Amino acid sequence: MGLTSNAAVLAGAGALGAGNGQGELAAHVAETMAGLTRSFDRAYFLDCWRAHRFEDELWLKMGELGLHGVGVPEAQGGMGGGLTEMVLIMDLLSQAGLPSFLYALTCFSRTPIVRHGTPQQIERYLRPTLSGQQKICFAITEPDAGTNTFRIATRAERRHGGWRINGQKVFISAADHADLMMVIARTRPYTPGENRKDGISVFVIDAKHPGVELKPLNIELYSPEKQFQVFLSDVDVDDGALIGPEGQGLETLFDALNPERLLISAICVGLGDYALGKTIDYVNRRAPFGKPIGSYQGVQHGLARAKAHIDAARLMAYHAAHVFDGGGRAGAAANTAKLLASEAGVEAVDACIQYHGGYGFDADYDVITLWPMVRLCRTAPLNNEMVLNYIGEHVLQLPKSY
Ligand SMILES: Cc1cc2nc3c(=O)[nH]c(=O)nc-3n(C[C@H](O)[C@H](O)[C@H](O)COP(=O)(O)OP(=O)(O)OC[C@H]3O[C@@H](n4cnc5c(N)ncnc54)[C@H](O)[C@@H]3O)c2cc1C
Known part of the structure; x- marks a missing residue:
């Protein structure tokens, strides 16, 4: 540690x-x-x-x-x-x-x-x-809809007392290792002019169902878990696979998405601390000018600033989790935590790379290997632009901008 x-x-x-x-x-x-x-x-x-x-x-x-x-x-x-x-x-x-x-x-x-x-x-x-x-994986993102979940095209249609699901998902992490897949689908198609929230439903399917086909993506996070394109063809499920109300699944969905933001925040601050720990060991030993580089203020300040930002983001994440556990509306705190944690994680790993000098780029030092995962968290599970949009709209009460 x-x-x-x-x-x-x-x-x-x-x-x-x-x-x-x-x-x-x-x-x-x-x-x-x-x-x-x-x-x-x-x-x-x-x-x-x-x-x-x-x-x-x-x-x-x-x-x-x-x-x-x-x-x-x-x-x-x-x-x-x-x-x-x-x-x-x-x-x-x-x-x-x-x-x-x-x-x-x-x-x-x-x-x-x-x-x-x-x-x-x-x-x-x-x-x-x-x-x-x-184990359960989570499938919401689609190639065309991207960030705009309301535009998903995966359909679940009534069939023989159950549902038949057809569609395509992308970037689905660990779909090969999961036993179950939570799939977000439309039980009513998106119709311009109607309430875009209507028709969103949440299902759990068997990840090994014969109608589920996985195609690996070439994404390198230095993690045992890979990402996949997922093709859903005539995946028949019974009524018991529908979680929460049919067509009104947004609230059900947000009980996954807010926790997702906070668990990803935990990865950012935790991995940020891991990176800082490695860096401290290194700068206390590395001494190209005779004195350890960790004794220079120029180096200390970068690490100290990153640590301060990580601990502040961590507190925000635990605060948001506390709000969620208390049954409160956790959206504002969860989005804020995700923004701060992803920025703090990137800052810490960037400092780790910088103060390792050239060795920061040698994968054997396990420094550059930390970068893709923390950097990913500014883009996924929700990009930070959308997080800022949320804060602008729901916290600052500014008009919706997109
Ligand atoms: C490694 C990895 C793992 C993932 N794991 C999963 C998973 O397990 N399950 C799952 O369902 N998804 C997963 N995702 C998908 C991830 O959540 C999406 O990539 C992400 O939500 C962005 O969607 P997109 O790539 O289609 O970006 P787009 O929607 O095409 O957006 C591209 C960029 O445009 C900007 N942008 C878009 N909309 C706006 C706006 N309204 N305002 C301002 N800027 C905007 C942002 O900078 C954004 O990054 C994963 C992605 C990656 C890369």
């Missing part, structure tokens, strides 16, 4: 936990994670990436330790806690250089099931994730 910012994280999570009576769980999670990340490190993650294989051992160990059940109410078979504790796990995984996409994907995809699922759906889709037995 890089910097000793666990104390700051715990203080943040503890303070937030105290509000929802979950401070003890957050402390337990942090202790369990400290043990886990002593056994699994960045070298393990990169070995999985090199071998093109999923991080099975890490995932199974998390299951043994009960970590997959954290964030789900005990009444539904989980360990209790909420988004706050899942963000904590994601943060601590990332601080150790293990930013598992499928952990984030499974957590935010199942949150709408926790909140809107029927008892049968809880049993069928949620419970198998609690031991880690099943």
Whole structure:
């Protein structure tokens, strides 16, 4: 692990936990994670990436330790806690250089099931994730609609007491390793002039259904999890696959999208701290002019500024998670956290590259290898322009600009 910012994280999570009576769980999670990340490190993650294989051992160990059940109410078979504790796990995984996409994907995809699922759906889709037995990926983005989710063309049509889904998705992370796929589809086509929100529905499908075809994309994040184009051809599902109300799935959807923004924020601040930790080790040793470069203010200021921005973004992320867990409207805080965390992560990794000099570009130093993932977070899951649009419109009450 890089910097000793666990104390700051715990203080943040503890303070937030105290509000929802979950401070003890957050402390337990942090202790369990400290043990886990002593056994699994960045070298393990990169070995999985090199071998093109999923991080099975890490995932199974998390299951043994009960970590997959954290964030789900005990009444539904989980360990209790909420988004706050899942963000904590994601943060601590990332601080150790293990930013598992499928952990984030499974957590935010199942949150709408926790909140809107029927008892049968809880049993069928949620419970198998609690031991880690099943993983969920998330499919909203489409080639033509891009950022404009309202324009998605994937259709779910009524068929024989269930639904038949046809369409195409793109950039779907870890679709090959997932057992289930949360698919956002239209049960009524988009019609200009009508309310664009009408017709959006949320489904869970079997990711191994014969009608699901995956085509890998050539995206390099130095992560074991890859991205895919997904073709959905006559994917028949029963009525139980529809989560929340038909055609009015926007609220259901946002119970995945706000957690997504915060789990991605956790990757940014955690990985940012990992990068700073590496850099501190390096600048304390590297001395081309006789004194370690870490003793120069020019270097210290860059690292100190990045650290300040990371910790501020982290607090915002835990605050937003706390709002979400309390049942409040988390959109403003979640978007703000995502903006700050993605900028802070980029700043930290950029400083890491800069102060490693030429070695920053040698993949064997695992510095340049951090760049694609943090830089991605300014673009995905929602680009920062759209995040700023949200703040402009919903926080500052300015007119919608697009
Ligand atoms: C590595 C990776 C993993 C991903 N994983 C998933 C996943 O698991 N599931 C999933 O569903 N999707 C996933 N995505 C998709 C990701 O969420 C989209 O790429 C992202 O939402 C942007 O969509 P687009 O690429 O079509 O960009 P476009 O919509 O074409 O936008 C391009 C750019 O235009 C600008 N822009 C667009 N609209 C506006 C506006 N209204 N105002 C101002 N500027 C604007 C922004 O700078 C934006 O980046 C992933 C993407 C990547 C690269």
